[in-house]
Amino acid sequence: MKPAIARSSITPRFSETPAIARRLLEERIARRLLAGVLTASLVPLFAILIYLVWQAAPMLSWGFLVESPRDGMRSGGLWPALLGTLYLVGAALAVATPVGILASVYLNEYARPGRFSRIVNLAVINLAGVPSIVHALFGLGAFVAFAGFGRSILAASLTLAVMSLPVIIASTTEALKSVPQSFREASWNLGATRWQTTRHIVLPNALPGIFTGIILMVSRTAGETAPVLFTGAVFYKSIAGGDLFAYNLLDQCMALSVHLFTVSTQVPNVPEALPYAIAVVLVATVLGVNALSIALRVYLRSRKNW
Amino acid sequence: MNCIEVDGLNLWYGAFQALRKVSVRIRARQITALIGPSGCGKSTLLRTFNRISQRDPAVRVEGSVRILGEEIFSPEVSLIALRRAVGMVFQRPNPLPISIFENVAFGLRIHEPDTPVDAAVEEALTAVGLWEDLRFRLHSPATELALEQQQRLCIARLLPLKPEIILLDEPCSALDAQATLAIEQLLGRLAAEYSIVIVTHSMAQARRVSAECFFMLLGEVVEHGPTEQLFTNPRDARTGDYIAGRFG
Numbered sequence: 001m002k003p004a005i006a007r008s009s010i011t012p013r014f015s016e017t018p019a020i021a022r023r024l025l026e027e028r029i030a031r032r033l034l035a036g037v038l039t040a041s042l043v044p045l046f047a048i049l050i051y052l053v054w055q056a057a058p059m060l061s062w063g064f065l066v067e068s069p070r071d072g073m074r075s076g077g078l079w080p081a082l083l084g085t086l087y088l089v090g091a092a093l094a095v096a097t098p099v100g101i102l103a104s105v106y107l108n109e110y111a112r113p114g115r116f117s118r119i120v121n122l123a124v125i126n127l128a129g130v131p132s133i134v135h136a137l138f139g140l141g142a143f144v145a146f147a148g149f150g151r152s153i154l155a156a157s158l159t160l161a162v163m164s165l166p167v168i169i170a171s172t173t174e175a176l177k178s179v180p181q182s183f184r185e186a187s188w189n190l191g192a193t194r195w196q197t198t199r200h201i202v203l204p205n206a207l208p209g210i211f212t213g214i215i216l217m218v219s220r221t222a223g224e225t226a227p228v229l230f231t232g233a234v235f236y237k238s239i240a241g242g243d244l245f246a247y248n249l250l251d252q253c254m255a256l257s258v259h260l261f262t263v264s265t266q267v268p269n270v271p272e273a274l275p276y277a278i279a280v281v282l283v284a285t286v287l288g289v290n291a292l293s294i295a296l297r298v299y300l301r302s303r304k305n306w
Numbered sequence: 307m308n309c310i311e312v313d314g315l316n317l318w319y320g321a322f323q324a325l326r327k328v329s330v331r332i333r334a335r336q337i338t339a340l341i342g343p344s345g346c347g348k349s350t351l352l353r354t355f356n357r358i359s360q361r362d363p364a365v366r367v368e369g370s371v372r373i374l375g376e377e378i379f380s381p382e383v384s385l386i387a388l389r390r391a392v393g394m395v396f397q398r399p400n401p402l403p404i405s406i407f408e409n410v411a412f413g414l415r416i417h418e419p420d421t422p423v424d425a426a427v428e429e430a431l432t433a434v435g436l437w438e439d440l441r442f443r444l445h446s447p448a449t450e451l452a453l454e455q456q457q458r459l460c461i462a463r464l465l466p467l468k469p470e471i472i473l474l475d476e477p478c479s480a481l482d483a484q485a486t487l488a489i490e491q492l493l494g495r496l497a498a499e500y501s502i503v504i505v506t507h508s509m510a511q512a513r514r515v516s517a518e519c520f521f522m523l524l525g526e527v528v529e530h531g532p533t534e535q536l537f538t539n540p541r542d543a544r545t546g547d548y549i550a551g552r553f554g
């Protein structure tokens with residue numbers, strides 16, 4: 001046999017040396033640490049949820065969901081508030097989603113990259129950070145007074161829409177940026193227009209990411225109190241329990257967030273479980289809408305198969 | 307002397323068997339080419355040599371692969387040590403998104419944090435013929451290099467670690483004819499010091515660079531022998547058909 005050709009004569013060659021063992025130790029520490037941080041950040045979250053449900057349990061029932069409040073809001077249900085929140089979020093979503101997506105498409109697919117689009121992007125990011133009470137004031141001036149909608153579901157949901165537009169634009173922009181440039185080039189090279197490319201190639205691939213932004217927006221708007229209180233939500237309004245079409249857009253309405261605030265701070269002698277029950281319904285509404293979007297997102301992603 | 311010895315290697319992606327009873331001997335300090343039609347399992351075989359393929363949980367392997375006499379599927383084998391000794395170059399040049407210098411130094415920095423790197427970087431870049439061209443712009447981003455330079459860099463990046471084996475998966479398919487020839491010459495020079503296994507779709511390239519050649523079909527190694535013999539006087543009819551361009 002010829003002499004061995006291996007560089008190192010140490011055998012076994014591929015076993016753990018002390019240096020490797022040290023790096024593997026680091027690796028294990030990193031893994032534990034990361035898992036620990038994740039757990040630490042999940043624990044309070046679940047603790048809150050469990051605590052809420054625990055406290056709310058005596059009040060939770062189907063009747064609680066579909067009845068109107070009674071006895072000066074001390075008993076009965078929260079249907080007017082639940083329906084009001086659904087109307088507000090739904091209407092805001094119906095306005096902000098298409099506007100936000102189309103604006104972002106223009107910014108990313110049409111506008112020449114340069115100073116203008118950079119400034120707009122920066123403005124959008126900063127707008128997303130404007131406190132909601134400022135939006136509330138703007139909504140009061142613009143929609144309630146100037147546009148003449150009065151304090152109404154319309155004015156309130158438009159305010160929410162304006163508030164969430166920057167979030168949707170920013171997240172749509174991220175989603176569009178994550179579509180590989182080569183897809184666009186391939187499409188352009190077949191003679192497709194920008195719109196055709198956007199419509200058939202870019203948007204379908206960006207949809208899952210766009211949904212993430214919408215989920216964020218739903219969570220944020222459903223919980224907002226100040227903007228709707230300024231522009232269209234009332235402390236109490238009686239509507240037929242369980243009737244899905246009890247409001248029209250120019251009505252004032254109740255909202256879960258406002259209702260929670262009222263019951264917790266403005267009404268004496270409420271049962272202890274009531275505010276918690278309202279909070280549970282609010283959280284469940286947000287999670288329900290999110291679950292719907294996530295299901296849609298998973299479905300869209302499953303059709304994206306390469 | 308063999309650097310890789312494979313016996314009865316079977317590999318499945320889920321239910322699909324991509325390698326069937328592969329048994330080969332690959333000799334050290336020369337270039338071995340792996341040829342065969344698309345989908346026959348060349349990349350899969352190459353990727354088992356440094357156990358990259360097993361990152362996919364759906365992959366199941368059976369059989370034995372010995373590198374420098376050592377069984378790489380045995381539980382004592384450290385993947386870190388194995389991959390350091392068995393380097394890989396991919397079809398698309400994939401420089402790390404850092405400077406040219408740091409690309410070459412990266413391996414040393416992660417494996418031997420206390421070793422000085424300057425001399426090793428110069429040596430590696432010289433070995434692949436990049437030093438003269440790049441010595442004054444070592445700190446510019448590697449991703450801005452021409453494709454051929456990027457591919458050379460990807461080879462240079464392995465050298466400071468003194469690998470035993472260099473695996474290349476269609477390293478020239480993104481390059482033009484001249485760049486391809488340049489890379490081939492580089493491989494020829496490196497073969498004096500390193501054992502090289504190259505997957506290629508180009509018959510001409512296999513013939514130009516390799517000393518020995520394997521022909522694979524549908525997950526099996528059909529024929530193996532000295533390159534010249536395999537091309538001029540194949541024993542198996544299927545090999546003859548393939549190199550004559552009658553299928554594949």
Ligand SMILES: Nc1ncnc2c1ncn2[C@@H]1O[C@H](COP(=O)(O)OP(=O)(O)OP(=O)(O)O)[C@@H](O)[C@H]1O
Pocket residue numbers: 319322324342343344345346347348349350351362
């Ligand atoms: N991750 C994977 N999951 C499932 N099947 C795979 C996977 N990777 C490869 N395969 C299949 O295994 C077979 C061999 O693939 P491999 O990539 O090794 O072929 P190849 O010879 O390198 O082909 P090419 O010349 O096109 O690169 C193919 O049929 C391929 O479809």
Ligand SMILES: [Mg+2]
Pocket residue numbers: 348349350475
């Ligand atoms: Mg391949």
